Every structure is written in C-alpha cells, then in structure tokens.
Amino acid sequence: MAEIKHHLTDQLLMGYAAGTLPEAFSLVVATHVSLCDECRSRLGEFEAVGGEVMMSAGAVSMSNDSFAATMALIANTPEAPQKRYAKGIFPAPLQDYVGGDKDDVRWRPVGGGVRQMILASDGGATVRLLHIPGGVAVPDHGHRGLELTLVLQGAFKDESDRFGVGDVEVANEDLNHTPIAEEGEACICLAATDAPLKFNSFLPRIAQRFVRI
C-alpha cells in the first residue's frame, strides 16, 4: 500500500459518520477509507461519538409485538448474496458503482484526451471517474463549491502539491488550480463536486454545456 499523504478533513469524516453527506461525497469518503488506515481509525472515532449521541438521545418504547415482529423478520428475510468483483485497483465501494474494475468503466470523451464516467448525481452533488493521459492538464478551473479528488492510478500535480495513489485533494472555492497528470501512466481519479466546475476560459465554458463536467 502506497504511503498516503493527503487525507480527509474532520468535517468530511464527521459528516460521513453522521450520514449527512450527499451520496457523491460519501462514495469518495468510503473509497478513501478503504485505502487508508489512518482515516479508517479517525472515522471510527466519529462513529463512536455518534454511538454516544444515539445512546443519550432518549429511549422511545417499542410497540408491544416488536420483538416477535423482529424475530419473524429474521426468519423470513433470506440472506442477500453480496456481489463481489475480482480484486483490482478500485476498492469495493467503487467497484459496486462501476460494476467492476478499471477495465469495466464505460468512458466517455470530454475533450483534450480526458475521459469520464459519471457514477452518481444526487442533491446537487455529482461523482465521476476521470481518466487523464500522462502529461495532460485538466483545464484551469475554480470551484463554486467543494471538490474532492481521489487518485486511484498514476498521479497529478497542481499548484499546491503532488497527489499519488490513495491521496485525496479537498478543494474549496478559494483554490483555482490546474491539475496536470504526471508523465507516464494515465491518471485515474474519483472526483466529487457539489457545484459544476467553472472553467476560467471561454472555450471550455461552452464545452461544459455539452459534457457536464
């Protein structure tokens, strides 16, 4: 496992633990946590807070027949077999969305050699896979909201740092950046945004209307 240098914020881990993040962000959190023991244990801590909050929220009596109803539920619900894909570069939560691993992604071109697959879009937040050939830049863009980018293959660099496999960049609207995939192997990342990316030049803005980036 590569050494991970860029982690999730407390805010995101707490939101995930509380179950209040949009699905798009939850997928990035679950995927990063699958790769990162540090964030898995930090998440465990926020879940422990949730457990304590739940235990002190105040009990409300269950209905009289609730225990029998639960035992009937146990007896009558067949075990749902969980679909498992062969081990690849994508952790299990991401494989579930893709329906497989790297070779099963249904890529669509978005221009400049960059390809994407949109995985989920809910409550204004969208999560997609991006495939950026080595040495290629994703057009200079700022954000109107929060953007999470998790690297799954290769690496990218921007004005702030280098991001390798397992690293997650948390960018807010203050960060105007130009991520460039490192030379060599294409960079594959999982990116979630809660607002459309806003490109800083005229042409990509037009393209944006067609490619939903």
Place this chain on the structure above:
Amino acid sequence: MTEQKTPARAEWLDEIYAVRDTQDQAAFARLFAHFAPRVKGFLMRSGASADVAEECAQEVMATIWRKAALFDPARASVATWIFTIARNRQIDMIRRARRPEPEDLPWGPDAEPDQEEVLVLQEETNKLGEAIAALPEKQRELIQKAYFGDLSHSEIAEQTGLPLGTIKSRIRLALDRLRHTMR
C-alpha cells in the same frame, strides 16, 4: 496484583457472542430491550415518524442478529456498531439514498481480538460519552444536531473541543494487528 479499579466489563459483548455462536434468543432479547428503544428514539430525533422509526429499529435489530459475526470489538463498542447500522438503515429506508460503505477488512484465521485491547477501547468509548455529557450545553447541542442531521456540514466545522484522538489510536492499533495477522 496491586489494588485497582475493577476493570470495566466490555458491555453487551457476551450477548453479541451468544447471538453469534448459539443464536441465543434470550441474549438477543436483552440486546433488544436495551438498544431498540434507543435506536427508535434516535431516529425520531432525526426526523422520522414513530411508525417509520419503529419499523426501521426492527430492521436494525434484525441486522444485528444477522451480522453478529462481523462485529469487531477491538475497533468499535457495541453501541458504536449499532449506531453505524442504524445510520445505514436510516439512509436506506428513510432517505432512500444509496450508502457506499468502506471495504470490509477480512478476518485472519486466528484474529480473535485481544481482551486487553477490547477493554481499553470500551473504556475510552465510555470516557468519550462522559466528555460529551460534560460539555457546555451549546457545544453538546451542536454535536447532537450534527448527528441528528440538523446541521449542514459547513456548520459542523465549528470547533467542539472533544478529546478526540484516544479512540483513534486504539482502533489504529487494532487495524495494525489485523494487518499483521493477515500477512
């Protein structure tokens, strides 16, 4: 041995093991009596109607029965584990959204958790509960609201002053140990 406090029993573990190993309905009934009303109360505080919260709490308890073998006491207390199940069922049943979950860590053949680690994790979880109870009311409310879903995640950014860090290192230890036994 020198005189010291009686070590805290890791609460509800015997019941979980009894459900896991012998499908013990009496042990499950004790878990049910303690946790089901609290799960229901939590779901109602989070905005569910009494009927929906009742149904969801039954589903949560059924999941505990089915997944007892997956519970890892070196990484979470029973209350923490039940909270995560309740939260997932809530997203699934009440918000009707999909809930991506981190990949499970596979258990090694001899990965029975160390009793000492289990007890320390339990103790630290208890301390966390006490620390939450001892917070100034405003801060405690902020944390509760975050978990009841009454705060946006930007509001959660507020500092809460919780003694976070100890449970984290405990879980980290358990993960390291797990990875080690897997090697």
